[in-house]
Amino acid sequence: xxxxxxxxxxxxxxxxxxxxxxxxxxxxxxxxxxxxxxxxxxxxxxxxxxxxxxxxxxxxxxxxxxxxxxxxxxxxxxxxxxxxxxxxxxxxxxxxxxxxxxxxxxxxxxxxxxxxxxxxxxxxxxxxxxxxxxxxxxxxxxxxxxxxxxxxxxxxxxxxxxxxxxxxxxxxxxxxxxxxxxxxxxxxxxxxxxxxxxxxxxxxxxxxxxxxxxxxxxxxxxxxxxxxxxxxxxxxxxxxxxxxxxxxxxxxxxxxxxxxxxxxxxxxxxxxxxxxxxxxxxxxxxxxxxxxxxxxx
Ligand SMILES: C[S@@+](CC[C@H](N)C(=O)[O-])C[C@H]1O[C@@H](n2cnc3c(N)ncnc32)[C@H](O)[C@@H]1O
Numbered sequence: 669x670x671x672x673x674x675x676x677x678x679x680x681x682x683x684x685x686x687x688x689x690x691x692x693x694x695x696x697x698x699x700x701x702x703x704x705x706x707x708x709x710x711x712x713x714x715x716x717x718x719x720x721x722x723x724x725x726x727x728x729x730x731x732x733x734x735x736x737x738x739x740x741x742x743x744x745x746x747x748x749x750x751x752x753x754x755x756x757x758x759x760x761x762x763x764x765x766x767x768x769x770x771x772x773x774x775x776x777x778x779x780x781x782x783x784x785x786x787x788x789x790x791x792x793x794x795x796x797x798x799x800x801x802x803x804x805x806x807x808x809x810x811x812x813x814x815x816x817x818x819x820x821x822x823x824x825x826x827x828x829x830x831x832x833x834x835x836x837x838x839x840x841x842x843x844x845x846x847x848x849x850x851x852x853x854x855x856x857x858x859x860x861x862x863x864x865x866x867x868x869x870x871x872x873x874x875x876x877x878x879x880x881x882x883x884x885x886x887x888x889x890x891x892x893x894x895x896x897x898x899x900x901x902x903x904x905x906x907x908x909x910x911x912x913x914x915x916x917x918x919x920x921x922x923x924x925x926x927x928x929x930x931x932x933x934x935x936x937x938x939x940x941x942x943x944x945x946x947x948x949x950x951x952x953x954x955x956x957x958x959x960x961x962x963x964x965x
Contacts, residue, residue, distance in 0.1 A: 669698065669713040676717050677701070677732070684733045685810055686866050686887040686895075700735045704728075734811045738886070741779040743786050743832035749881065749910045752933045754790050757908045761876050762797065764906055771803045774875040776865060776899075777883035778807035781818025781858070782827070785850055787879065788857040789840055806872070808863035815860050821850035865895050869902045876904050881932075882912035889920065896921045900936055909934040 677697055681687040689697065698713060705716040708728060720728055744750055761771050775784040784807035791803055809815050828837050828848045841848040863872070865883065878899055884892045900923030903909055909924055911917070911932050917924040924934040 669694065669717075673714050673717040676721070677713075680720065680729065681733060681736055682888075684729065684866075685737065685864070686891045687733075687736055688886065688888045688891075697736070701732060704731050704735050707731075734813055737811050737814075739779040739809075739811065739814045740882075741782045742827065742830035743782045743789075743836075745783065745786075745831060745881070746913050746932075747831075748913075749879070749932055750786055750790055752908075752910065752927075752930050753787060753877070754794070756927070756930055756933065757877055757910075758791075758794065760906070760908075762801075765876070769801045771801065771877070772873065772875045773803065773805045773877040774872065774879070774902075775805060775807040775858075776863075776878060776880040778809045778815070778818060778860065779811075780814050780823075780827075781807065781821065781860070782823075782831075783807075783879060783881065784818075784858045784860075785821070785854055788854045789836055791857065792840070792854060803857070805858045806875075807858050807860050809860075810862070810864045812862050815862060818858075819860050821855045822847050823850070824848075866891070869898045872902060874902055874904055874907075876907045877910070878903055878907070879910045881910060881915070884915045885912065893920050897923050900924055903936050905936050905938065907936060909936075 674694060674697065678689045681689060701713055701716060705711070705713060708716065708719060708731075710716050710719060716728075716732070719725060720732065765771055773784075773787060775787065778784050784805050787805055791798060791805075807815075807818065809818070822844070823841075824847055828841060837848065840851045840854050842851070843849075865880075880895075880899060884895065887895065896917055899909060900921070903924075908927070909917075911934065913932060915932075916926075917934055918926070922937055922940060925937045927933040927935050
């Protein structure tokens, strides 16, 4: 791969998925894209790049972009966000939505489905508390390939052993040969749909909860800011945003602020995007967090 090929791929990936590759990621690009090149009957990445530059290359571009995504995920990943979900987010929303009895959740980089299914399991475990409620989970990802796996709800022994408590495994999965199939009652709680976070969010409607975890880390500062600002526009004023352990809004946008003592959890900032900083923290008893009718549902 020549420096020109690498530069072309870097620009293509930045434009199509937001992925930012530093100058020293040749090895990663080769290991991910050589199989794509070979599948297309090409010998090397120079051949792949000239094909990508040619006509009718859209399907190959999609393959390249998908091959460069990192789809690592597991059930109850990092635990804390799901504690926040059960102990902070859901109680606040159950109180605030007692008349509509409707809650919308968006899992914005759902990968192979473990995150939205973990949320569905948490909701199921709440049992009677949510009787008569409608809770929708929309799970999206750029990669259609991972969404296919997510939709199937079938996981390997290794995948279910990572983070999923044994009790939950027994309760919500059935062993099929060497794999585990998630229960239809959990699977049907999640709607999967392809969606690129670089696109406009408006048509998705408004959400009470957004889980957008472990995807901003791949973006540059400008893209992170743009995504966070768009997320703020689709998050209800008394809603919540959960980010990954290595992600934050601090120093990027004033559209969200940290929820006090809830690591990784953010709330829309009624003061808007103007000011930001670590001192700008929302408390759950803050009366400024009143529900707003967005009409976007
Ligand atoms: C590391 S996984 C995170 C999965 C899950 N949120 C978690 O924390 O376990 C990152 C996911 O982000 C997706 N992704 C990358 N760029 C994206 C974009 N521009 N729009 C939507 N999804 C994207 C990838 O396809 C990948 O499945």
